[in-house]
Amino acid sequence: MDNEKIIKLQQMIDESENIVFFGGAGVSTESGIPDFRSADGIYMQKAKYPPEEIISHSFYLAHPEEFFEFYKKYFYYPDAKPNAAHLKIAELEKAGKNITVVTQNIDGLHTDAGSTKVFELHGSVLRNYCTKCGKFFDAEYVAHSEGVPVCPCGGTVKPDVVLYEEPLDGPTIEGAVEAISKADMLIVAGTSLRVYPAAGFIRYFRGSKLVIINKESTGMDDEFSLVIHGKVGEILSQIKA
Ligand code: NAD
Numbered sequence: 001m002d003n004e005k006i007i008k009l010q011q012m013i014d015e016s017e018n019i020v021f022f023g024g025a026g027v028s029t030e031s032g033i034p035d036f037r038s039a040d041g042i043y044m045q046k047a048k049y050p051p052e053e054i055i056s057h058s059f060y061l062a063h064p065e066e067f068f069e070f071y072k073k074y075f076y077y078p079d080a081k082p083n084a085a086h087l088k089i090a091e092l093e094k095a096g097k098n099i100t101v102v103t104q105n106i107d108g109l110h111t112d113a114g115s116t117k118v119f120e121l122h123g124s125v126l127r128n129y130c131t132k133c134g135k136f137f138d139a140e141y142v143a144h145s146e147g148v149p150v151c152p153c154g155g156t157v158k159p160d161v162v163l164y165e166e167p168l169d170g171p172t173i174e175g176a177v178e179a180i181s182k183a184d185m186l187i188v189a190g191t192s193l194r195v196y197p198a199a200g201f202i203r204y205f206r207g208s209k210l211v212i213i214n215k216e217s218t219g220m221d222d223e224f225s226l227v228i229h230g231k232v233g234e235i236l237s238q239i240k241a
Contacts (some may be wrong), residue, residue: 004226006238012209012226013092013239016185019099021089026190026215030233031036034074037192038215042074055162064148067124071159075106076125076143082113084233085189088241090114095234095241100179104191104198105231106161119176121168121198127160136169146187168197177204189232193218 010051013019035041036063047070053059060067063175082090090113093099100117101110107187108126110118128137132155142149142157149157149200162168180186185208191214193199202210211226213235221227 001229002232004015005226006235008226009172009211009228009235010239011015012185015099016183016209017098018179018183019097019187020102020180020183020205021099022102022180022186022188022191023110024104024189024191024193024195024198026192027085027103027232028080028083028105028109029190031080031107031109032230033077033107034188035076037194038153038177045074051199052164057166060163068142068145068148070194072143075159075161076139077107078139080107080109082109085238086110087170088236091119092239093241097241100183102176102179102201103143103222104195107111107150117179121162121170121172123159123161123199125159125161128157129160130155132156133159134206155163166235180204183207185211187211187213188224189213190215191213193220 005049036043045051047054048060054070064076066133074152086109089101089110093115101115102119102121103110104122106122106125108124126139128142130151130153131153133153135151137157151157180201181204183205186202186205186207187204208225210224212221213222213228215231216229
């Protein structure tokens with residue numbers, strides 16, 4: 001790893017008051033959760049329907065059995081633990097940095113690591129609600145249900161996860177946009193920047209310290225003032241809080 005880039009990243013963090021860490025699925029691959037678009041990502045799995053179609057709202061309504069079969073297999077990882085990236089972000093907050101997490105991930109690992117300001121743009125597998133009576137269910141209930149998870153009232157239990165064709169949650173968008181527009185440093189990590197509207201959020205950044213940490217080039221690398229290609233956990237573990 002290019003040591004000069006790590007030094008530069010450290011300097012930018014030290015100089016910044018308000019930091020937003022904007023992450024995607026690549027932030028959790030070092031915890032053993034596959035992303036979507038890498039060679040071993042979820043999109044490469046053989047399934048009866050294309051994964052992009054399965055995780056859409058219309059597919060969920062039309063084929064709930066198949067939806068939940070896929071969901072339980074690829075979306076819920078009860079043994080996953082926060083990795084060095086999640087832990088370093090939480091450590092920076094503990095050390096006094098005003099650092100907000102805006103994540104496209106649905107695994108809850110930033111909160112697990114100890115971050116307190118977290119906007120989950122695509123929801124969380126840890127929250128599940130009956131579509132009829134609104135009762136809350138935990139992830140275990142869904143994971144251990146036979147086929148489609150059902151509430152005692154008879155309604156379907158739906159994960160609080162934003163599927164394709166579904167809108168993002170209003171207050172979550174507002175909080176994320178406010179944090180990004182007030183930040184003087186934005187760290188984008190582990191995302192292909194191909195899922196909209198989430199990827200468009202970085203447009204709200206008005207500061208000058210715009211960093212991307214990703215295993216591979218995103219096609220938007222030109223827009224960043226510091227580009228680091230590598231594993232986000234390995235890179236952030238070299239930063240001092
Ligand atoms: P993506 O799969 O489109 O892209 C992931 C990117 O991260 C790739 O560019 C890959 O090269 C990079 N990457 C993988 N491992 C990395 C690592 N250790 N360090 C640095 N970079 C790494 O993911 P996306 O852009 O987040 O968009 C896909 C959607 O997938 C999101 O909406 C998200 O909700 C969902 N998703 C979430 C999870 C999760 O919650 N952990 C897992 C899979 C998918």
